[in-house]
Amino acid sequence: MKMILMKRMLLAMGCALVAVASGEIIVHDSFESADMSAPGYDKFSWDRNNRTSIVTMDPEATVVWNNRAIRNVVTDGRDWSAYTGDHSLRFRYPAMPNGELAEQRFFLGGAYPEIWLSWWIRVPTNFYHQGGYMERNHKLFYIWQSGYTANVETHGATIGLEFRGDGNGGSVTQGSDSVPFIDVSTDRGRWMHFVVNVKQNSENGVNDGHIKMWRKWEDESTYDVIRDRENVSVRISTIEGEEGFREGYLMGWHNGGYQQNTEWLLDDFVVSTESLFDSRPLPPINPVVR
Numbered sequence: 001m002k003m004i005l006m007k008r009m010l011l012a013m014g015c016a017l018v019a020v021a022s023g024e025i026i027v028h029d030s031f032e033s034a035d036m037s038a039p040g041y042d043k044f045s046w047d048r049n050n051r052t053s054i055v056t057m058d059p060e061a062t063v064v065w066n067n068r069a070i071r072n073v074v075t076d077g078r079d080w081s082a083y084t085g086d087h088s089l090r091f092r093y094p095a096m097p098n099g100e101l102a103e104q105r106f107f108l109g110g111a112y113p114e115i116w117l118s119w120w121i122r123v124p125t126n127f128y129h130q131g132g133y134m135e136r137n138h139k140l141f142y143i144w145q146s147g148y149t150a151n152v153e154t155h156g157a158t159i160g161l162e163f164r165g166d167g168n169g170g171s172v173t174q175g176s177d178s179v180p181f182i183d184v185s186t187d188r189g190r191w192m193h194f195v196v197n198v199k200q201n202s203e204n205g206v207n208d209g210h211i212k213m214w215r216k217w218e219d220e221s222t223y224d225v226i227r228d229r230e231n232v233s234v235r236i237s238t239i240e241g242e243e244g245f246r247e248g249y250l251m252g253w254h255n256g257g258y259q260q261n262t263e264w265l266l267d268d269f270v271v272s273t274e275s276l277f278d279s280r281p282l283p284p285i286n287p288v289v290r
Helices: none
Strands: 008-010 025-029 052-056 062-065 069-073 087-093 100-112 114-122 138-144 158-165 171-173 180-182 191-199 209-217 222-232 245-254 262-272
Touching: 025 100, 052 100, 087 100, 087 245, 100 114, 100 262, 114 138, 138 191, 191 222, 245 262
Parallel strands: none
Antiparallel strands: 008 222, 025 262, 052 062, 052 087, 062 069, 087 262, 100 245, 114 191, 114 262, 138 158, 138 245, 158 171, 171 180, 191 209, 209 222
16 A cells, blocks of 8 residues: 655745646635635636635634625634635534535536646634544545536546544545544644645546645645545546536535534635646645645
């Protein structure tokens, strides 16, 4: 079995932003517009908020958008500081021990055979993954072509990541290549940067797609490889005009539920057709930290 945790991608601390040389930035939204309009990116669109909202700490903890502009000041001491700027997207899971949904869907405005995504996300300050080892799946994201978890032969691949309990309140990623994901003794309240690259098959019947995911914590200088699957089947939709990844969602059902109201924050969401790593011929390979 691959020693995934031993794989590292070097990152110079404080490296400058690296522009995408070619291809297309589909969206880069840090929610500083204080709404879900993703200004400047006409193809991309967010779906309605579904237990999500835009929050700020400027000048105090306030919800400023939930399917419309609002102003809901919270005075119970919650810290909604964004990773960058003043605003972030909150995912609110109410205390429901049998599981609950908080989900933000999006539409890419096209069909893309290869796609890159990245975002910063903060682990809740009171996070606790209920259940034993590898029990109770929580979803982090999914992207798909013609239909979510639909008939893959017709509708193409659905790709995502889920995480399950580690038996100690933390989490491990789901799958045969499972790795540690969240340690409650060290990771509560920390921001992580998550990067995803998915490429579909060159044609159906040829298993030459790939699924790659990386993660680093805000105070770390290197990325861990979370998933590295080469030469696998990432099937193409057979529906005309939908031959590529077209939509997706962030977070989703957390089937383990939470004993307390639990909130995740997300910031700097980027989708691109080009690598979000600086493609130089020699290491180090510098991720685009957005």
